[in-house]
Amino acid sequence: MPEQPVPMTNSSDTYLAIYAVVGRIPSGSVATYGQVAVLAGLPGRARLVGYALSALAGRAAIPWHRVVNAQGRVSLRSGGSDVDMEQRLRLEHEGVSFDASGRIPLERYLWRP
């Protein structure tokens, strides 16, 4: 059957591509927004990755907590949300450690597909 109903029609193909990449990040590793953008075929659109993840609001079965910024830090959301703390706890629970500056040594934990 050449045609199939698209699940989650409320998301664009761009978002689906981003979610697909994030879903491949293995436990114990992290990826940067820019890296996810490139792997999703959207070089230079790192901002869209963050935008797409914010749309999830941590409700979907996607390891959103494994995505950090290029500095290896957990990006703070607006509104003083406490979700950033949950993200750090989840990562530490997976074996990802932070240094004294609250950063993750990317040379050690960055996902290399």
Added chain:
DNA sequence: CCACTGACGAGTG
């Protein structure tokens, strides 16, 4: 249509 905002990144000083 325009202005502004937002889980970002790379470059510059």
Added chain:
DNA sequence: GCACTCGCCAGTG
């Protein structure tokens, strides 16, 4: 390491 600028693009009013 820090502050600032520009580029990117979807969503909102």
